[in-house]
Amino acid sequence: MTNHWVDIKNADLVLVMGGNAAEAHPCGFKWAIEAKKDRKAKLVTVDPRFTRSAAVSDYYAPLRAGSDIAFLGGVIHYLLANDKIHHDYVKHYSNAAFLINPGFKFEDGLFSGYNAEKRNYDKATWSYQLDKDGFAMVDESLQDPNCVFQLLKKHYSRYTPELVNKVTGTPKEQFLKVCEYIADTAAPDKTMTILYALGWTQHSKGSQNIRTMAIIQTLLGNMGMAGGGINALRGHANVQGITDMCTFGANLPGYLTCPTDADPDRKTYLEKRTPKPLRPGQMNFPQNYPKWFTSLCKAWYGNAATKENDFCYDWLPKLAGAQDTLAMFDRMHQGKMNGFVCQGFNPLASVSNKKKVGDALAKLKYLVVIDPLVTDTSEFWKPHGEFNEADPAKIATEVFRLPSTLFAEQTGSYTNSGRVIQWHWKAADGPGESRDDIDIVAGLFLKLKAMYAKDGGKFPDAIMGLTWAYRQPARPSPEELLQEISGKALGDVFDPKDATKVIVPAGQQIAGFAQLRDDGSTSCGNWIYGGCWSQAGNLTARRDNSDPSGLGQTLNWGFAWPANRRIIYNRASCDLSGKPWDPKRAVLRWTGTAWGGNDIPDMRPDAAPDQNVMPFIMTPEGVARLFAPGMAEGPFPEHYEPFETPLEKNPFSPNNPKTLSNPAARVYKADMEVFGKAKDFPYVCTTYRLVEHYHFWTKHSKLNAITQPEQFVEIGEELAKEKGIANGDKVKVRSNRGFIKAVAVVTKRIPTLMIDGRKTHTVGIPIHWGFKGLTKPGFITNTLTPYVGDANSQTPEYKAFLVNIEKA
Amino acid sequence: MALQSLDIARRSATTTPAPGARQTTEVAKLIDVSTCIGCKACQVACMEWNDLRDEVGNCVGVYDNPADLTDKTWTVMRFAEVEQGGRLEWLIRKDGCMHCADPGCLKACPAPGAIIQYANGIVDFHQENCIGCGYCVTGCPFNIPRISKEDSKAYKCSLCSDRVAVGQAPACVKTCPTGAIMFGSKEQMKEHADKRIRDLKSRGFANAGLYDPQGVGGTHVMYVLHHVDKPQLYSDLPKDPAISPLVSLWKGMAKPLASLALGAVALGSLFHYVMKGPNEVSKESEREAEKEESQ
């Protein structure tokens, strides 16, 4: 979230799309209800189903699963055609005025530079025109045909209400009504907040769904405002924190990127990652990358990391190709992996195409499951009737199951979706011999270290040299670890403006990432968490919930990254002169000498407005990107069909067979072959969560099992009639990858839509069941889902695929 | 002060007058159906707090689970999909004891002290005094109490009288994610309801209103409904609930008649109870009575 949970109450319009906040985040959703109650805000839901969010909305519009870019592209068209944008904001705070390389083209659904064989783009033409000093050129009149604003207008002129209706199935008047609600927030003192979640990410163009909304929020001037922003409602209680720690192959903590084979040394690595400003006078905050990276190397390799040895740069493994879940299971399926650990993760249930995942696990030599519960994955080898057909005799994988503890039995910090890091305390010991995740990882590592010390082996340097100054080596305390994450001075840290002045004496915790250095004098395990455990102590444990501004900022509750800032890009909540666009909801203002107000300024505190330092400090251009060249499938989002689609042609590029689905998405050959076709699988299927359950976890909790005991499938009344299915009947749902059986729930809440002139039915399937649990045993829903991910994030396309359904 | 025995307003089958000197505030729970998302947090919190675990049932083609109130399920969400003026509405109502000011269950109850009405308005069942006759079921205009098959006692929502007694809100209220369930003095709740109703009217729900049925003297659980003119839309919430004629009759006419003229039968009836147990006859006759009533 660029904003935070409580801030939702400051919105004038709450749009729920690409998610179902009432169902998946009920306690955060209360702030949408508060906005309605106290601000007279409007709540609008757009979803393939009439959800629990829709039940309390002022307005609901349906759309076909997988057609969000068509819908939102239509909104962009509406805003531009009806001149419903925040002009000053767009002109100054976005790259609308920037001139683009004249070689940039868009034709027939493809942008310039496409390579069909590799399914990717050469992005050379997706670039700014630069002047002789290397700065981007702009046309402040926004009239140049190559300026971003004109290109944007041209691109979305094709997204007419008629075409939107044809692709999304949203009745035209309902689509236009939603456009009106959104357009109202173009006024400088009105804001819309968007609450989305996996309903946008879990598509083969998930990242672009969100990009489209980012464009809308920028056009409306809603970024940085109280009650505005782009708000991803994330998964687990600490999914934000684990993302920040970057437990991904491609990243290092704090969203630093992992070195690759193309970065043979530290110098090359840093040069590529330390951008130069693209406009004069901008903060270009990523210029500090070397400080963050060096401090991480010092945190991990301590005294071994010196200037002379490039701070042990070579000790970091270099990335080799994609390392996301789909990529790993594909490699496993090919027999290229030997060992695998699932920590609090149940991939047999949660990854698409269960059969592929099960077959892959059977090819491992060893599998280690660290979990508080009996997961389905841990028993992938065990027959559980038709829910899991397996032959243990033929599966040679050695499987270990290690009991870990739960939240109630742990002390430590979680980071919520609003980036607030909060400390919690242990209430009791875990059952039996269960152990904390920290202790399990430490135990394994120390055992391996002892083995390498005794017997030697491949490249023991990084194992032997890894810092491990924990007072109880087998049980590092959460306190020690958070201090390491937050960072400290190893030597005296001096004031950059006065080299004689020590700002942090050696040995002290740093107060924030601005104190990090690239000379080895500081260590910091995760720069964005810098200062969360300062010399003043553990700021994540602060519990003062006072809210003097009434905006819900609670600056003394926990610690929000970065720098305890609650609303990111908050400089954009003021006009060029530093006055709030909406004085009634002032987040920040220029006081005459500094930025101040109700948040930590997202701006150099003394940057006077006349210095023209723009609010989007993490981009080298200082402004928000309407045109974003970093995306895999194009700088402007374009509608592509899901990989399994009821349509034969993409109505936005009907003459190009290459652009039916995302032309830049990675698809493995064997997976491409098991995509189903509409003639065999005529119904659009979407999978989702229910409020009563949390993924594949609460099926082990009796209270939750009581409230939603048995697997079901939802269909509309019309489809039920066509298929002779009555409410409560047992049905069989098939995709080209397998089948499940479940109880039918026939409902008015799943509308039948007219798509491209044809009646299109939707089948909805909640995901929560499996063969282990206190609920009635059920099928793994992901038996059905396709094995293809978003081109940028590789999040699987769980939300839109094809099935058939019949009475079981 | 805490609500202990002395704060009792009425007690089933008891002629001793209740002490009335102390004045305690009347409480109420307000359920704003227009902001309820039907998440069942109230159901879970209720079971958790009251140490109840019902059976893990089945999906019967709707979201309602458990499918009905039981001795171990004191509140359920009832889901209704209705079309109003071409617009789909998913009306979700939390069902459970209404804590009537004039409680039919208490009036019908023959077991002394099995049903108590506290001065704050809570109507509570005391299972240790319950004889399991099931008359409370007949007496209830909302079809709430349930008789346990295991111990033949009647159970229902206590409005968390144990929490309220120490100054806390009921478990369902505290947990409600969207604030659709509120708790406070009945006066405060009516004020809050007013505000909600004005908001709903401004959003086009011309018939929004408060459900606080006077047929039972008003209730200590009230609803804000978008369509107060049609409570039946909300999974058959009764339009004008009143205590069953059976109970009214007993109160008005049959009691003196029975006490004075049918003393012998009374003795017989008690012997019947002592010898045969409470259930068989009463359940059967109750079903008969219901059938006749519905005809």
Place this chain on the structure above:
Amino acid sequence: MQVTRRQFFKICSAGLGGSSIAMLGYSPTAALAEVRAFKLAKATETRNMCPYCSVSCGVLIYSTGDKSKNSKADIFHIEGDPDNPVSRGTLCPKGAGLLDMVKSPNRLKYPEVREPGSNEWKRISWDEAIERIAKHMKADRDANFVEKNDAGVTVNRWPTFGFLASSAAGNEAGYLGKKVLRGLGVIGIDTQARI
């Protein structure tokens, strides 16, 4: 209002039952009405957080005992923390049911192994589990570790091992896991963030 014969019988017997029982000595004094005792009065309260979704609601965990040496804390109730500025004491059905997650009969209690081809779990000690897993890992790592790529660039990676990290673990556990994995040269790492 019509009263049928059967109803009349029922009315009488109901009334009689009531008044008779009272008159015959089952008096109100034997039927005191106290509310159920408030069960949290002296319980230990611990501040924690719901582990499910990213609202990360504050919870109060109630356990038996007062942390004195001889009493073993047993969690018996969990409800919302009213101080948490986001959740303000509320919990959804998942959070409200946390007690049954903590107390789930499906909690794992000791390490187990399923040997290749076997049809059952076997209980083992922690020492044995860690030893056997570490042996697997070391053999795998030593056999498949890549120090330099074909172009001679130092890459120091272990490509045949993967790790899915929990998003329900705390920041500290996540960080330590990441640090250890990179120390071992692991590149195959992912988390629920993507799923």
